[in-house]
Amino acid sequence: MNKPIRIIALTDAGLRLATRLQHFMPVATVHFKPKPFSQSVQQAFTQGDALIMICATGIAVRSLAPVLNTKHSDPPVLVLDELGEYVIPLLSGHEGGANNWAHTIAAYLQAQLVMTTAKPYLKPVYTVGMGCERYCPQQELAALFAQALQQTGLTEAQIHSINSIDIKADEQGLIALAQAKDKPYGTYGTVALGKMEHLLSTKSEYVFGVVGVYGVAESAALWAAQQHTGQAPELVLNKIKTAKATCAIARSYPAGPKLPLNSLINK
Known part of the structure; x- marks a missing residue:
């Protein structure tokens, strides 16, 4: 991942996961309960930062919806649950590299990759x-x-x-x-x-x-x-x-x- 990486956590459990991920990706920065939340997330997204959001998918979607552009220019966004059991490439899966990035993160965490852009019944x-x-x-x-x-x-x-x-x-x-x-x-x-x-x-x-x-x-x-x-x-x-x-x-x-x-x- 050649973009700046921000890991955003909203709970104490999420912060522990964020710290664990930062050990794997030392270039990443951790942001715990950034305020104002939506504005902080949107600013990071619009300036091209790759985001790992440890929160509910709905929170991520509602926060980013106003600043979405196209899959060809938007940075990759991953959503993880606070226990690190699931990794979801939410935005820019193919063009932005979120799918590849999610594979790497899921392998590191030994988590379940939730890939909605692929065809799960086909063997790659x-x-x-x-x-x-x-x-x-x-x-x-x-x-x-x-x-x-x-x-x-x-x-x-x-x-x-x-x-x-x-x-x-x-x-x-x-x-x-x-x-x-x-x-x-x-x-x-x-x-x-x-x-x-x-x-x-x-x-x-x-x-x-x-x-x-x-x-x-x-x-x-x-x-x-x-x-x-x-x-x-x-x-x-x-x-x-x-x-x-x-x-x-x-x-x-x-x-x-x-x-x-x-x-x-x-x-």
């Missing part, structure tokens, strides 16, 4: 994207892969494939990692990966100058997910990195079943 395809320096050791790549799974709460069994850019088609560490995890290893050219540019969490001019895309790990994960379902992908985990490697996770849902027209009549 999860794909890993990785980039690395030449001759990066398999052990470092494996440790980063494990960290990515831990941060998202995913298992190895849920991962469909490991992917990278085509200049890494012969990268032995990545090949060995894919073989060790019994996953397909896919590589793609800059033209294909470039089509994912609008979905990247960050863009590196340096990486673009070296390999021709603004981010290898995220682009490869996103493109691979789209290829497996034919549907729009999204990042589940923004790029994480070590000194020598990067890793990201994307997902895509397959198209839902097409119902016959007569099944929609008189329902």
Whole structure:
């Protein structure tokens, strides 16, 4: 999350949860019973701050309704109950990154993710994207892969494939990692990966100058997910990195079943 983050709590239990979240996200600031409440929340929202609101969903909706603009410009908003049992991406789920952020927070808290924008009856395809320096050791790549799974709460069994850019088609560490995890290893050219540019969490001019895309790990994960379902992908985990490697996770849902027209009549 590259935006300023505000955690807003209204109860003592909520404050304890907010403090716990701040340990996970040291850049976040905690606001306990800010006054005047609606004005404070609206000001933070309009200036682009990402919000974690530990309160009733109704309070969040009524407070933010007067300042909502569009999903393309509004910052992400999550709503959590005071016990941290549920995480709801309330606003800007896809475009603003609230869905991805909610995955990360839910995994950290071991909470239930309440995703209303996805199709829960469809099983998503999860794909890993990785980039690395030449001759990066398999052990470092494996440790980063494990960290990515831990941060998202995913298992190895849920991962469909490991992917990278085509200049890494012969990268032995990545090949060995894919073989060790019994996953397909896919590589793609800059033209294909470039089509994912609008979905990247960050863009590196340096990486673009070296390999021709603004981010290898995220682009490869996103493109691979789209290829497996034919549907729009999204990042589940923004790029994480070590000194020598990067890793990201994307997902895509397959198209839902097409119902016959007569099944929609008189329902």
